Amino acid sequence: MTRLKHIRTAAELASLTPAPELAGWDANALEHHRPDAHWVLFDRNTVLARCSLWWRTVPPLPDERPGVIGHYGAADAESGRTLLEHVCNALADQGCTVAIGPMDGNTWRSFRFVSERGDETPFFMEPWHPPEWPRHWQAAGFDTLARYRSGLNPDLTHADPHLPALDAKLTAAGYRLRTLRLDDFDTELGRIHRLSLSSFRDNFLYDAMPAEDFLALYRPLRARINPELVLLAERDDELCGFVFALPDLLRSQQDTVIVKTLAVHPEQGGNGLGGWLTAKVQQRAGELGYRRAVHALMVDANRSRRISERYGEPMRRYVLLCRRLTS
Structure with a gap:
């Protein structure tokens, strides 16, 4: 049976085993990026989905009080949807009017989903993720806020x-x-x-x-x-x-x-x-x-x-x- 858990330290997260789809993420980001909360969905000792939340210090959005979701990962669509529903409610409880993501706290760090992959392989420092992850968010009611691109001079x-x-x-x-x-x-x-x-x-x-x-x-x-x-x-x-x-x-x-x-x-x-x-x-x-x-x-x-x-x-x-x- 899956459960939700509020993680307070990187050491606490390290006591759990990530699903294979979530392996490789550096839990020390919790110390460096200082999120206001980090949540996981887990079954027994295996993390099926994870994300961090920011609401105290976040990028401004006119006429809104944004909350930010980052450090996202999910082993499957249902786990991702369950976690996203929970954290959206958590942000609303903090007075946020809109949830923005994926963004690791601010635009100086990693943010954005790839929407059109093209034929080129990932480049150094490019945000990269399984192609299913944006669909998790869209299924949870997220729409496009901004669009970006990378160009190539061949x-x-x-x-x-x-x-x-x-x-x-x-x-x-x-x-x-x-x-x-x-x-x-x-x-x-x-x-x-x-x-x-x-x-x-x-x-x-x-x-x-x-x-x-x-x-x-x-x-x-x-x-x-x-x-x-x-x-x-x-x-x-x-x-x-x-x-x-x-x-x-x-x-x-x-x-x-x-x-x-x-x-x-x-x-x-x-x-x-x-x-x-x-x-x-x-x-x-x-x-x-x-x-x-x-x-x-x-x-x-x-x-x-x-x-x-x-x-x-x-x-x-x-x-x-x-x-x-x-x-």
Whole structure:
């Protein structure tokens, strides 16, 4: 007989055995992501479904009090539906008006379901899950809140015809590009964090991340970063924009880079700086021997999507889901 259990520590969760479909998830995320609750559905000693809830500190949604569901996994549709019904009621009891997910607390961490997989294999740091999991949520009454995509530039040998003009224009305006200084990594991350807060503040579901959490998120990537693929645009020693790319470590051919983050200070927008950073990092990747670039995880309405469309087509689509709650 299945039962629901409120898990309070990673050690308590470790005392249970996950179903094979749930194996591989790091229970230490409970300590790092600090959810307000973590629930499991289990039978005897086997976890059949799991998820975490956030309601105290969550991304804002106009005219709503959102609750967030993340760390989701389920061995089967019935277990997933049972757990989702329970946690939606739990969020409603906390005064939430809408449930959003999947999202591991905020949009700085893993969120979204893959909705159209395409033919490409998963790339490094891409959210990935069994194809059944979005259907669990839809069966539980969740609808689409936002849509996202990843694009693919299949040929980095093709020169961007806009780049010479952008080079001349932005260099004349006093902008200079440099690569990331790995020997001063924390200082560089601090500057990138401050610019990110300004650049992303108007993004959908934006929630400011404290500097210490940002550093904890990116420090584990240090050994995997090629500083030649992280470009910073400065003018008068002020950071105005950056593009963060890294190799796709999941692809056996090692021929692909992931353009993960593009940010431009709002006061510097509209002058082509985002397009310049994208073109330059792809040019540099091609010089390093990479053949392809993934433009990763863009919200459909974002300017970065329009930049990406200059170079290729969508390779994957994603959704973020929501459900109206009633107390």
